[in-house]
Amino acid sequence: xxQSAVGSLVPRQAPGSYGLxxxxxxxxxLDFYYFQGEAKYFESRVEKHGSTxxxxxxxxxxxxxxxxxxxAVLDAKSFPVLFDVDKVEKKNLFxxxxxxxxxxxxxxxxxSYLDPSEPTHAKVKQxxxxxxxxxxxxxxxxxxSHFSSLLATVESQLVLAGKxxxxxxxxxxxxxxxxxxxxxxxxxxSDLGTTGPTKAAKWLIFQLHPLVTFGLPxxxxxxxxxxxxxxxxxxxxxYKALYKYFYAAATKALDMAESLGLNRDEACHNLxxxxxxxxxxxLKVMLPGILGRIAEAGEKFHxxxxxxxxxxxxxxxxxxxxEALEKMELTKSAVWEALRLEPxxxxxxxxxxxxxxxxxxxxxxxxxxxxxxxxxxPCATKDPRVxxxxxxxxxxDRFVGEGSKLLQYVYWxxxxxxxxxxxxxxxxPGKNLVVxxxxxxxxxxxxxxxxxxxxxxxxxxxxxxxxxGVTKAxxxxxx
Ligand code: HEM
Numbered sequence: 073x074x075q076s077a078v079g080s081l082v083p084r085q086a087p088g089s090y091g092l093x094x095x096x097x098x099x100x101x102l103d104f105y106y107f108q109g110e111a112k113y114f115e116s117r118v119e120k121h122g123s124t125x126x127x128x129x130x131x132x133x134x135x136x137x138x139x140x141x142x143x144a145v146l147d148a149k150s151f152p153v154l155f156d157v158d159k160v161e162k163k164n165l166f167x168x169x170x171x172x173x174x175x176x177x178x179x180x181x182x183x184s185y186l187d188p189s190e191p192t193h194a195k196v197k198q199x200x201x202x203x204x205x206x207x208x209x210x211x212x213x214x215x216x217s218h219f220s221s222l223l224a225t226v227e228s229q230l231v232l233a234g235k236x237x238x239x240x241x242x243x244x245x246x247x248x249x250x251x252x253x254x255x256x257x258x259x260x261x262s263d264l265g266t267t268g269p270t271k272a273a274k275w276l277i278f279q280l281h282p283l284v285t286f287g288l289p290x291x292x293x294x295x296x297x298x299x300x301x302x303x304x305x306x307x308x309x310x311y312k313a314l315y316k317y318f319y320a321a322a323t324k325a326l327d328m329a330e331s332l333g334l335n336r337d338e339a340c341h342n343l344x345x346x347x348x349x350x351x352x353x354x355l356k357v358m359l360p361g362i363l364g365r366i367a368e369a370g371e372k373f374h375x376x377x378x379x380x381x382x383x384x385x386x387x388x389x390x391x392x393x394x395e396a397l398e399k400m401e402l403t404k405s406a407v408w409e410a411l412r413l414e415p416x417x418x419x420x421x422x423x424x425x426x427x428x429x430x431x432x433x434x435x436x437x438x439x440x441x442x443x444x445x446x447x448x449x450p451c452a453t454k455d456p457r458v459x460x461x462x463x464x465x466x467x468x469d470r471f472v473g474e475g476s477k478l479l480q481y482v483y484w485x486x487x488x489x490x491x492x493x494x495x496x497x498x499x500x501p502g503k504n505l506v507v508x509x510x511x512x513x514x515x516x517x518x519x520x521x522x523x524x525x526x527x528x529x530x531x532x533x534x535x536x537x538x539x540x541g542v543t544k545a546x547x548x549x550x551x
Contacts, residue, residue: 083429083438088117088127090141097133097140101298104131105285110418114448118146124455125150125432130169130419130446132282132298137169142421142446143430143439148481150432151452153422154445155487155499160422162498163187168421169444172279175304176311178341184350194495195332196342201493201501202332203254203325203343211253211505212392215512218249223520226539238526238537239360243269246355254347257321264317271310272348278307279349283419284532318344351502354416355509357534361414362407362510364535365466366517367526369406373468376402378518382548385519390549392519397511405471407510408482408489412459413466415449415484416534433457453483522546 090096104113118124124147133140145151153159164171166184174181183200186193222245229236247269251259259268277284281297319326322343329339366373380402388396397403424443429436439445456463458481459470471479482489485506487499500506517524522543529536 078431078434078436081436083436086125086127086143086430086437086439087121087123088144090127090129094134097129100129100140101131101133102290102294105293105298106290110448111450114144114146114451117144118451123432123435124451125430125435125437128446132170135299136282136301139444140169142169142444143437145430145432145445145447146451147432148452148455148458150430150437151420151447151449151483152488153428153430154420154447155483155491155497157188157497159425159428160445161187161189161425162422163190165421165423165444167279167283168419168446170282170301173301173304176275176278176307177345178315178337180338180341182342182345184345188496188498192334192338195329195334196339197493197495197501199325199329199332199334199339199342200346201495202328204501204505206324206328207254207256210256211508212394212512214249214253215509216392216516218245218252219513219516220520221245223516223542227542230539230542234540235527236539238363238539239356239531242359243273243356246359247272247352250347250351250355251317251321254343254351255318255321255325257317259317259321262317262321264313268314268317271314272352274310275307275314276349276353278302278304280533286532314344314348315340318347346502350500351505353533354502354506357416358411358414358506358510359513360531360535360537361416362410362513363517364526364528364537365410365413366406366468366514367524367537368528369466369468371523373406374518374521374523376468377406377514378522378545378548381515381518382545385515385549392512392515394508397508397515400511400515401472402469403511403514404507405475406468406514407507408471408479409466409468411484411507411510412453412470412482413450413464414535415453417484417486418449420447420449420486421445449483453481455481518545519549520545 117126117128126144128144129140130142145153164185183193183196222241225241226236248258248260260266281302285293319340325343326336326339330336380400384396384399385392422445424439424441424445426441428439430439454463479489485500485503493499493501493503522545524542525540527538527540
């Protein structure tokens with residue numbers, strides 16, 4: 073349908089039904105985790121109702137979420153309503169229809185749970201912008217040092233065992249890297265020793281268990297993971313140890329926080345959350361996602377990346393610089409394409425601030441004030457009406473040249489890739505850093521290798537990548 077014609081349609085009710093209270097929400101949860109799986113859960117309902125805007129239940133449902141009912145927006149056109157903070161309230165819905173106990177965050181509602189209308193939101197977000205700006209020169213050297221040593225380990229594991237699990241190595245390396253980049257103090261050199269990533273993972277699980285499955289039998293997982301929140305007391309020792317590291321390592325950032333009018337303790341819980349949950353949690357999922365897609369793209373694509381990366385680095389005098397990375401059009405496109413296909417944070421929520429209309433490609437839907445809107449991002453960013461017949465495929469050069477017009481439909485950061493985070497919106501403040509780190513991974517790989525192979529599978533929160541072979545660079549600065 074012609075786009076301007078859609079706007080003139082009479083708004084109607086979104087199709088779909090929530091079923092019986094309680095019983096249907098549990099039945100839907102089982103579909104989501106065990107009988108259908110996440111993607112099929114949404115796709116089958118879109119197909120059944122012939123609409124990409126529809127009413128469904130979302131997990132976890134009883135007893136953790138008071139109300140599992142949402143209006144789902146599952147196409148590229150309707151999804152961005154979730155970014156519009158004039159239309160949706162973003163209070164306490166970072167994890168969706170349930171909220172983890174604030175005992176897991178020092179008793180504070182940290183930035184991710186704050187609506188921009190709350191004064192602390194702007195202060196904390198400004199703190200993060202200032203921290204990232206103050207450490208911008210530390211990122212590239214820290215990344216290169218931590219990830220070149222990761223790749224050296226990959227090489228020795230390949231010699232010894234013929235394979236090397238990237239996720240396991242990345243879990244340790246990303247933790248060290250991100251803390252080093254932000255604070256210049258290695259967690260492994262603090263009292264945390266090498267326990268940081270394990271403590272972090274445990275703390276993340278206490279917040280995210282309602283949304284994951286470990287692949288165990290339903291009879292075990294339902295009562296353990298999906299029915300009641302795990303008691304925070306069992307992770308409080310780990311959290312205290314992490315907090316101690318942050319309080320000592322982040323002195324400069326905490327001074328900055330005080331000058332912005334934030335209390336030192338609240339700022340420290342926020343820095344911990346932004347580093348461990350937002351940044352580290354994000355990298356745990358994103359880096360295997362990028363690597364896996366590039367592994368599957370094959371040797372010919374690797375040759376093109378290697379040529380581009382090596383030329384740009386050679387032109388920059390053999391150094392990996394921001395300017396050199398900016399010239400790598402194919403590398404940039406490949407990272408965006410991986411983020412489009414595998415957005416590391418797949419669910420977004422927002423509560424309608426007033427009665428409103430939401431447009432899909434084909435229809436207009438009326439939504440009432442107070443209704444919860446929900447987006448499953450992979451449906452929106454694989455919308456064939458925008459990305460055509462290759463919407464579900466990895467097209468490495470999709471965003472090169474004219475293709476950059478499609479960047480407005482890349483939503484991984486809770487905003488369009490063509491827009492910027494600010495203290496007034498809820499777009500990820502790490503947006504530029506995140507794409508930079510993605511590009512750095514690709515550059516590091518192809519400075520070092522001509523090509524590589526890996527088995528790509530599924531892990532707890534995202535893709536799993538196991539290297540099976542690397543071919544050392546035969547030319548260029550890495551050879
Ligand atoms: C918000 C994704 C890395 C800090 C968000 C949101 C998404 C997201 C989707 C919006 C959530 C919502 O409100 O529905 C990611 C991904 C990352 C990543 C995929 C990495 C792969 C980072 C980094 C930082 C960060 C490096 C470091 C500063 C935050 C914060 C918010 C946020 C503080 C809340 C923003 C606000 O309240 O306005 N991120 N993020 N994230 N992210 Fe990121």
